[in-house]
Every structure is written in structure tokens, then in C-alpha cells.
Amino acid sequence: MKISNLENLKAIQQVEMDIENLNYSVASNKDYQNYQKTISFLKKFNDDIKDNKENLKQKEIDTTKAISVLNDFYKITNELLEKANESISQITENDISIDELEELIEDFKKLDNDLKTNAEKLVNSKRQIFQLESEQDKIEKNIKDLIKNFKVNKLEQKYKELYKTYMAEKAKLEQKLNGFFKDADKNDLILYKKVKDQVKKLPIIVRKNNDLCTGCNLEIAPKIQSQLNNSGDCAICDECHRIIYNGD
Numbered sequence: 422m423k424i425s426n427l428e429n430l431k432a433i434q435q436v437e438m439d440i441e442n443l444n445y446s447v448a449s450n451k452d453y454q455n456y457q458k459t460i461s462f463l464k465k466f467n468d469d470i471k472d473n474k475e476n477l478k479q480k481e482i483d484t485t486k487a488i489s490v491l492n493d494f495y496k497i498t499n500e501l502l503e504k505a506n507e508s509i510s511q512i513t514e515n516d517i518s519i520d521e522l523e524e525l526i527e528d529f530k531k532l533d534n535d536l537k538t539n540a541e542k543l544v545n546s547k548r549q550i551f552q553l554e555s556e557q558d559k560i561e562k563n564i565k566d567l568i569k570n571f572k573v574n575k576l577e578q579k580y581k582e583l584y585k586t587y588m589a590e591k592a593k594l595e596q597k598l599n600g601f602f603k604d605a606d607k608n609d610l611i612l613y614k615k616v617k618d619q620v621k622k623l624p625i626i627v628r629k630n631n632d633l634c635t636g637c638n639l640e641i642a643p644k645i646q647s648q649l650n651n652s653g654d655c656a657i658c659d660e661c662h663r664i665i666y667n668g669d
């Protein structure tokens with residue numbers, strides 16, 4: 422198999438592997454990981470607080486509505502009580518039976534009971550609002566403590582420095598890579614990209630070591646071996662499909 426400039430392809434592969442290693446070293450950096458973890462943790466906390474505030478606002482609206490309904494109920498009940506009082510004052514011994522009197526007393530008891538129940542509801546609603554407000558205050562205090570304890574600012578500073586160094590190193594490598602791409606033979610590059618797409622994982626250009634392919638560590642088939650007689654010769658491994666070269 423013909424490769425016009427093997428050294429150039431090997432150089433491209435080396436720089437691409439350097440970029441991969443650089444990406445890996447940043448992703449596995451402890452400061453980077455701590456920063457990412459803290460940021461996502463704080464974001465979740467902020468989302469929770471937002472949900473909680475919205476929830477509280479809705480509860481306040483609901484409670485205000487309930488209080489307004491209860492006020493209307495008081496008004497109606499008071500009117501009914503006044504009417505009932507008026508009716509009783511007009512009753513004489515002669516025109517009411519004992520059954521009718523008992524019925525009236527029962528109605529009064531029921532109204533009185535309803536008023537008590539609704540008064541309790543109102544108190545509970547107010548208590549609920551107070552409880553939610555104190556819950557919200559507690560969460561906000563927790564967030565402030567969290568930010569203080571996690572030293573977000575310090576982490577962010579470290580992250581920014583790390584990111585700056587990373588971007589500078591990456592830019593240097595990319596510039597180097599572009600230089601090699603410019604110098605490369607067009608057909609070499611087509612082959613390199615084709616093999617890379619197929620194998621997916623670098624390295625894709627590997628050395629022949631005795632009779633072994635150093636990509637898959639399997640013995641190179643005799644038919645492929647015969648294509649690798651001289652130093653600088655290349656062939657495709659029929660096991661892992663990498664480019665094997667004969668040489669250092």
C-alpha cells in the first residue's frame with residue numbers, strides 16, 4: 422500500500438493524541454470536577470428555592486381566597502342568625518310546637534358549629550403561611566452557608582486559571598496540527614480519515630513488532646506480512662483494520 426508521507430501522518434496522529442490527552446487531563450482534574458459538581462449542586466438548589474417560592478406564592482393566593490370565602494360566609498351566617506333571632510322573638514307559646522322549637526335549636530347549633538370549624542380553618546391557613554415562610558428563610562440561609570463553605574469563588578478562580586491554560590495549550594496544538602495538515606498529501610489524508618472513521622479510536626497507525634500488529638496484538642497474516650517486507654512499507658491489518666507500518 423502506498424503512503425507518500427508516512428512521517429507526516431504519524432505527526433498528525435501524535436498531535437491528535439496529544440489533544441485527546443489534554444482533554445482527558447482537564448476532565449479528570451480534581452479542581453475542574455469539584456467546580457462542575459458544585460455548580461450543578463448550586464443550580465439544583467437555586468431551582469428548588471425558585472420552585473419553593475412559586476409554591477408559597479400560590480399558597481398565599483389560595484389562602485387569601487379562602488379567607489375571602491370565609492368572610493362572605495360570616496356575613497351570610499350573621500344575617501341568618503339575626504333573622505332567626507327575630508323569628509324567635511315573634512314566637513308565642515300558642516303558635517309553636519315542641520318539634521318546631523327543637524328544629525330551630527338544632528339549626529342554631531349547626532350554624533354555631535360551622536362558624537367554629539371555619540374559624541379553625543382560617544387559623545390553620547395563617548399557620549401554614551407562617552410555616553412556609555420560615556421554611557423559605559431556612560433554605561435561603563442554607564444557600565448562603567453553602568456558598569460560604571464550598572468556597573465557590575476560590576473554586577471558580579482555580580477553574581478559570583485551568584481553563585485559560587487549557588485553551589492556550591489546545592490552541593498551540595491545533596496550530597501545530599493545521600501545519601501538518603497543510604503539508605500532508607491529499608490521498609494520504611483521505612486514507613487517514615477513512616481508517617480513523619472505521620477504527621474510531623487512536624492510534625490508527627501502528628508499528629509492526631516482529632510478526633505482531635501493535636494495534637490489536639495479533640499475529641499479522643502471511644498475506645499482509647508479504648506487503649511489509651521493506652522498512653517504510655504499509656498495509657492494513659485484516660484483524661483491526663489499522664494501518665501497520667514496517668519501521669520505527
Ligand SMILES: [Zn+2]
Nearest residue numbers: 634637658661
Ligand atoms: Zn491489528
